[in-house]
Amino acid sequence: MKLELVNRSGRAVPSAFLRAWVRSLDRAAARKISSKRWRGRTLVIAFVDENEIRRLNREFRGKNKTTDVLSFESEESDVLGELAICPQVISRQAKEHGLLVREELGYMVLHGFLHLLGFDHETSVRDEKKMFALQDELFEELR
Numbered sequence: 001m002k003l004e005l006v007n008r009s010g011r012a013v014p015s016a017f018l019r020a021w022v023r024s025l026d027r028a029a030a031r032k033i034s035s036k037r038w039r040g041r042t043l044v045i046a047f048v049d050e051n052e053i054r055r056l057n058r059e060f061r062g063k064n065k066t067t068d069v070l071s072f073e074s075e076e077s078d079v080l081g082e083l084a085i086c087p088q089v090i091s092r093q094a095k096e097h098g099l100l101v102r103e104e105l106g107y108m109v110l111h112g113f114l115h116l117l118g119f120d121h122e123t124s125v126r127d128e129k130k131m132f133a134l135q136d137e138l139f140e141e142l143r
Contacts, residue, residue, distance in 0.1 A: 001026040001080070002042040002143065009047040013086045014102060021106045021142065025113060028141050033052065037080075038117065042081040044074075053086035056083065068093060069108040071115035083112035107139055 003022045007013045022043060030036060048056070050066050058064045060072075070084040085108060094104035113133055121128040 001038050001040070002044055002091055004044045004090050006046040006054065008052065009049050009087050011047070013047050013087070014105070018105075018109070021109060024142050025110060025138070028111070028138050033117065034137060036116065038113070041080040043048055043080050043113065043116075046082055046084050050086055050088050053084060053089065056084055069112045071112040074094075081116040083109065084118075085109070085112070099142050102143065106142060110135055110138055110142070137138060 001022060003019055005013060005015055005018065011033070013100075026038070028119070029038070053070065054064065054066045057067045057068055060070065064091050066086060068086060070091045072082045074081045083106070089103050090108060091101055093099075094101045097104060099107070114131055119127070119131040121131045
């Protein structure tokens, strides 16, 4: 999987960490997920500020609040999709969860990636358990 980074957040982005994380995620996911539809495709990660993530969340999900990550599928065959990530929210959540900021960021990239593959925790309790079990298993392997 290829990675394209876009930074509109006004904050520094750990690009070397993200490139290494996505390479590792690509390998780990290949061992755990039967569909390999992400292989050879590009994952776009756009870092946005709190105003932009709130606007996107309101426009696409009907929720007028900030959030950590949003996933957008792509119509381009060579692009898996785009993750919009808010570093300010990630920083706050890292403190709340007792994680390093990079760990929280990696967890949210993983979360968004799973959404792009069709996993959804908001459809049913069963789907939620399935997605979060896989997410936690992959996260522990990637840490």
